[in-house]
Amino acid sequence: SQQGEEDPQALSIQEGENATMNCSYKTSINNLQWYRQNSGRGLVHLILIRSNEREKHSGRLRVTLDTSKKSSSLLITASRAADTASYFCATGDYNNNDMRFGAGTRLTVKP
Amino acid sequence: EPEVTQTPSHQVTQMGQEVILRCVPISNHLYFYWYRQILGQKVEFLVSFYNNEISEKSEIFDDQFSVERPDGSNFTLKIRSTKLEDSAMYFCASRNGVLTGNTIYFGEGSWLTVV
Numbered sequence: 001s002q003q004g005e006e007d008p009q010a011l012s013i014q015e016g017e018n019a020t021m022n023c024s025y026k027t028s029i030n031n032l033q034w035y036r037q038n039s040g041r042g043l044v045h046l047i048l049i050r051s052n053e054r055e056k057h058s059g060r061l062r063v064t065l066d067t068s069k070k071s072s073s074l075l076i077t078a079s080r081a082a083d084t085a086s087y088f089c090a091t092g093d094y095n096n097n098d099m100r101f102g103a104g105t106r107l108t109v110k111p
Numbered sequence: 112e113p114e115v116t117q118t119p120s121h122q123v124t125q126m127g128q129e130v131i132l133r134c135v136p137i138s139n140h141l142y143f144y145w146y147r148q149i150l151g152q153k154v155e156f157l158v159s160f161y162n163n164e165i166s167e168k169s170e171i172f173d174d175q176f177s178v179e180r181p182d183g184s185n186f187t188l189k190i191r192s193t194k195l196e197d198s199a200m201y202f203c204a205s206r207n208g209v210l211t212g213n214t215i216y217f218g219e220g221s222w223l224t225v226v
Contacts, residue, residue, distance in 0.1 A: 042218055042219040042220050045214050088154065101154040101155075103152075
């Protein structure tokens with residue numbers, strides 16, 4: 001399986017600061033996706049980066065992918081209290097038939 | 112924006128009973144998934160489904176579980192003879208399959224409590 005593992009497990013920052021979360025995986029991938037989950041809610045897709053891409057932006061989100069190190073990072077700039085959630089990376093093979101999730105990073109943004 | 116819908120949002124069942132969780136994937140999607148998340152733990156893959164058959168399944172998805180697409184819109188997960196440890200949030204997901212490696216969209220989940 002291509003399970004992602006996030007680091008750190010928990011992160012607490014002040015509103016306005018940047019938050020960086022990392023994801024490592026073990027096998028070759030076709031793509032890597034980041035999701036957000038508010039407590040007790042579903043998974044919201046944030047961004048998908050393909051294995052031939054190195055960086056991708058979406059609003060205040062920046063994702064990087066280093067396939068040589070089998071790692072990815074998610075940067076949230078100018079964080080807001082509403083960004084408080086758990087963030088998961090998930091890696092997929094060519095078919096995304098069994099996309100696997102890591103344990104997530106619990107981000108707390110203090111107002 | 113199209114979304115994956117799941118029912119019920121919460122179900123309480125007696126141990127040993129059968130449960131059916133229902134999902135309506137996004138209408139033009141071809142690949143369907145079930146995941147579960149035990150409280151406070153990570154999201155675990157259960158099964159993927161394409162062209163009316165199971166594509167992949169995890170070690171969790173044993174004979175207690177089954178999936179079905181009974182018509183053109185619904186995708187169900189049946190859990191037979193439920194156990195206390197089946198208590199979890201169950202997520203349905205889908206993707207369109209037009210592009211390889213494209214986004215998987217999740218529903219809000221069905222919270223199952225086995226008592």
